[in-house]
Amino acid sequence: MNRIINIALLGFGTVGAGVIKILTTNSDKITPKIGAVVNVKKILVRNPQKVRDIKFDGEITTDFEEILNDKDINIVVEVMGGEHPAKEYILRALQAGKNVITANKDVVAKYGKELFEAAEEPNVDLMFEASVGGGIPIIRPLKQCLAANEITEVMGIVNGTTNYMLTKMTNEKIDFADVLAEAQSQGYAESDPTADVGGFDAARKIAILSSIAFGTRISLDDVYVEGITKISSQDIEYATELGYVIKLLAIAREDENGIDVRVHPAFVPSTHPLATVSDVFNAIYVRGDAVGETMFYGRGAGQLPTASAITADIIDVARNTMHNVNGRILCTCFEEKKLCNINNTQSPYYIRILVDDKPGVLAAIAGAFGAQQVSLNSVIQKRRVNHCAEIVLITYNVTEANVRLALNTIKGMSVVNEVENVIRVVS
Amino acid sequence: MNRIINIALLGFGTVGAGVIKILTTNSDKITPKIGAVVNVKKILVRNPQKVRDIKFDGEITTDFEEILNDKDINIVVEVMGGEHPAKEYILRALQAGKNVITANKDVVAKYGKELFEAAEEPNVDLMFEASVGGGIPIIRPLKQCLAANEITEVMGIVNGTTNYMLTKMTNEKIDFADVLAEAQSQGYAESDPTADVGGFDAARKIAILSSIAFGTRISLDDVYVEGITKISSQDIEYATELGYVIKLLAIAREDENGIDVRVHPAFVPSTHPLATVSDVFNAIYVRGDAVGETMFYGRGAGQLPTASAITADIIDVARNTMHNVNGRILCTCFEEKKLCNINNTQSPYYIRILVDDKPGVLAAIAGAFGAQQVSLNSVIQKRRVNHCAEIVLITYNVTEANVRLALNTIKGMSVVNEVENVIRVVS
Numbered sequence: 001m002n003r004i005i006n007i008a009l010l011g012f013g014t015v016g017a018g019v020i021k022i023l024t025t026n027s028d029k030i031t032p033k034i035g036a037v038v039n040v041k042k043i044l045v046r047n048p049q050k051v052r053d054i055k056f057d058g059e060i061t062t063d064f065e066e067i068l069n070d071k072d073i074n075i076v077v078e079v080m081g082g083e084h085p086a087k088e089y090i091l092r093a094l095q096a097g098k099n100v101i102t103a104n105k106d107v108v109a110k111y112g113k114e115l116f117e118a119a120e121e122p123n124v125d126l127m128f129e130a131s132v133g134g135g136i137p138i139i140r141p142l143k144q145c146l147a148a149n150e151i152t153e154v155m156g157i158v159n160g161t162t163n164y165m166l167t168k169m170t171n172e173k174i175d176f177a178d179v180l181a182e183a184q185s186q187g188y189a190e191s192d193p194t195a196d197v198g199g200f201d202a203a204r205k206i207a208i209l210s211s212i213a214f215g216t217r218i219s220l221d222d223v224y225v226e227g228i229t230k231i232s233s234q235d236i237e238y239a240t241e242l243g244y245v246i247k248l249l250a251i252a253r254e255d256e257n258g259i260d261v262r263v264h265p266a267f268v269p270s271t272h273p274l275a276t277v278s279d280v281f282n283a284i285y286v287r288g289d290a291v292g293e294t295m296f297y298g299r300g301a302g303q304l305p306t307a308s309a310i311t312a313d314i315i316d317v318a319r320n321t322m323h324n325v326n327g328r329i330l331c332t333c334f335e336e337k338k339l340c341n342i343n344n345t346q347s348p349y350y351i352r353i354l355v356d357d358k359p360g361v362l363a364a365i366a367g368a369f370g371a372q373q374v375s376l377n378s379v380i381q382k383r384r385v386n387h388c389a390e391i392v393l394i395t396y397n398v399t400e401a402n403v404r405l406a407l408n409t410i411k412g413m414s415v416v417n418e419v420e421n422v423i424r425v426v427s
Numbered sequence: 428m429n430r431i432i433n434i435a436l437l438g439f440g441t442v443g444a445g446v447i448k449i450l451t452t453n454s455d456k457i458t459p460k461i462g463a464v465v466n467v468k469k470i471l472v473r474n475p476q477k478v479r480d481i482k483f484d485g486e487i488t489t490d491f492e493e494i495l496n497d498k499d500i501n502i503v504v505e506v507m508g509g510e511h512p513a514k515e516y517i518l519r520a521l522q523a524g525k526n527v528i529t530a531n532k533d534v535v536a537k538y539g540k541e542l543f544e545a546a547e548e549p550n551v552d553l554m555f556e557a558s559v560g561g562g563i564p565i566i567r568p569l570k571q572c573l574a575a576n577e578i579t580e581v582m583g584i585v586n587g588t589t590n591y592m593l594t595k596m597t598n599e600k601i602d603f604a605d606v607l608a609e610a611q612s613q614g615y616a617e618s619d620p621t622a623d624v625g626g627f628d629a630a631r632k633i634a635i636l637s638s639i640a641f642g643t644r645i646s647l648d649d650v651y652v653e654g655i656t657k658i659s660s661q662d663i664e665y666a667t668e669l670g671y672v673i674k675l676l677a678i679a680r681e682d683e684n685g686i687d688v689r690v691h692p693a694f695v696p697s698t699h700p701l702a703t704v705s706d707v708f709n710a711i712y713v714r715g716d717a718v719g720e721t722m723f724y725g726r727g728a729g730q731l732p733t734a735s736a737i738t739a740d741i742i743d744v745a746r747n748t749m750h751n752v753n754g755r756i757l758c759t760c761f762e763e764k765k766l767c768n769i770n771n772t773q774s775p776y777y778i779r780i781l782v783d784d785k786p787g788v789l790a791a792i793a794g795a796f797g798a799q800q801v802s803l804n805s806v807i808q809k810r811r812v813n814h815c816a817e818i819v820l821i822t823y824n825v826t827e828a829n830v831r832l833a834l835n836t837i838k839g840m841s842v843v844n845e846v847e848n849v850i851r852v853v854s
Contacts, residue, residue, distance in 0.1 A: 018717075022575050022576075022717050023575075025577075025716070026575060026576065026577055026716070026717075029574075029575075029576075029577055029642065030574070030575060032642075032759075032761040033574055033759060129572065135717070135718035135719065135721065136721060137564070137568040137571075137572030137573065137721070140567065140568070140571060140572050141564040141567070141568060141572070144564075144567060144739060144742070144743055145556065145564030145567050145568070145736070145739050146564065146735065146739065147456075147457070147460055147738075147739050147742045147743075148449050148450075148453060148456075148457060148734075148735050148738030148739050148741075148742060149449075149453065149456075149735055150452075150453055150456055215456065215459075273703070273724060276700070276703050288735065289452070289453070289731075290445075290449050290453075290562070290731040290732065290734060290735035290738070291562035291725060291726065291731070291732050291735040291736075292562065292725065292726045292729075292731070292732055293724075293725060293726070294562065294563060294564070294723075294724060294725035294726075295722075295723075295724035295725065296721075296722075296723060296724075297700060297720075297721060297722040297723075297724065298718060298719065298720060298721035298722065299718065299719045299720070299721075302719075304716075304717040304718070304719070305717065305718050305719055307575075307717060308573065308575050308576055308715065308717035308718040309572070309718075311574075311575030311717070312571060312572050312573065312574050312575050314575075315571070315574045315575060316571055316574075319755060319756065323750075323752040323755050324752075325750040325751075325752045325755070328746060328750050328752070329746065332459075332460060334459040334460075
């Protein structure tokens, strides 16, 4: 007779229902791996009257205390989303000596330190594989499989909505506004798309990934963020011509200048492993001193992929419970490290400028860059519009501060109509 | 004062030296993760006089018994390679209650069952992350991160040598013999290249992966194997024209007909995530019922990538040792499952035939396929050579047995000069 491990879900939305589905459908695979049966004893919901299209035989409750005070419940799985009261519930569950699994990137990115500290004394597990990359195994690979490495770079496409939009803009030559409207009607983008298109969702995820990769706590405020709202079909056309694809990247790098963490659109060479990651797919590229380049690819969102990651955490915590070793691997942020300000980062840049179509203008612009030590790799005069000419420049690897100074000068020139876009290039 | 975990290496070749390098260089990252210092106490070598370009302060021995009888040694790391005496040493170490880590695909594929059984009673760890995919995390992701899934397919490029050769043949239009000679001179292929180009190395790896993925023991003999020796630059040219790349794939699938495990060259659509995996890189594509498609990409061989995986295992075993839970996750082959014979597998096929350049030949060939229910998706008459014509066919999804019967008839036709190649297409 198998032992029973009782768990509770906080939330019975799409992802919660996915966890129930997997635990039901694949119980014959899961039970022997643990040596115990996972039983969902209670689910916390807001509205118990709501009709759900999934069968659940356990108890439905609206009272968190009922779960907290249930001594049989070993694992609390937070799938309600949002910052509050999710954070408070997670904290109290940990303090009550319960193991916690969460898919909540907002809470982990913002309160990770506090929650991990709370897990220490009662020695319970706190797992969050689903918080980044949906079903893609990435937290455990970073914490365990690549643990022997000094990680120097994590670079990911970690937001499915924007990747879907950029893929569509690239393949079908549609403008940002149109593709956003289409993504909203398909349910790929929310009615308020700011978290996705503004880069903030990706920022939370790279804060989590970089904390693990570099062994130091990176908070959301440490991440420099630019979204994709300024990307036009013109930029995409030039990128294609030049052998690149535009992706919203979450980038974290460590070198002698410190840790540099940022989210922004980028020109990715079409030969880079991330270049072919299309539609709603996500991928995380990791570079370590021993392993070299690795990449992890899959579905970054969706009911079952997310529930796959959560259920893997349930299996892992249950295995720990069976061996009495909960809290075996907790926070791995052992060091304090300095951050590198965005002004001190280096990159090649793509710059698109609309100027008066007159002799001498190109020389003036090149001169302004030169005065700030910004060397130009290529300068192409593109289409002419009315009395204007569009100039596309790619710089060599240069410092952000210098680019900004040069662009300030250029913006002040009477022959310059507009600096239309500035996009970093992945080298 | 940190506790010390003593380990011994069996073998001090390239990979063993890599483990020493990583443990030395990254000790500041590794020690806090374990809460203990990993100390390589002894290394078993054949020739203690051999000059090595790496500093090692511990004991060098030629006597395995010295390691076996050393009560301080908690982990034995087998990096000597070859079947014997590696297998016997691993077995005896497990029986003596030592945890074992091995990078030895030959031993794991052939003796996995026996070794895992030996690990059970003393309750010790047996880890083998480096045995497949070099530095790519794949064993632990399959055993843990995707544990909630019913895995339906594992498909990998798991041999770097052949992938390097096929990439070179594709990009530079070089023939097999020339590219093999070049790979041998570069050290990418061995002087006897049979294990690589014959597909046997990949077969060992897919036996290991499929055993974990399907939870049943798949032995090397269960794997159907074809190598890449028959791939010509002509096949590669046609593949490119038709929108495919040719890769040596290790494929394992489970459906209602049973488990189908095979290694052979295949036409991979150029849009498939595996298509862009080039040169010596490896990638393993995994499909699960919950997670959908995932892929794991990186360096499948080399000193430091392989040592990265081994050292990750060392960290994991040491973590287990610190918590007294060695043997926490052992063999997960809980079921006996039936295999699907290659004759019963289904696939589209690419078939290249040299025929007499006469009217009616095409109709005769199409008729022979039709008589065996092999439907043709496309038939293209390609180049003419002397009085012959080359016909390239792509079939619909058809049964292997039927293709073989049809080809037997076709080979017997007086107008057919040669069935030049038959390559399965990934659909």
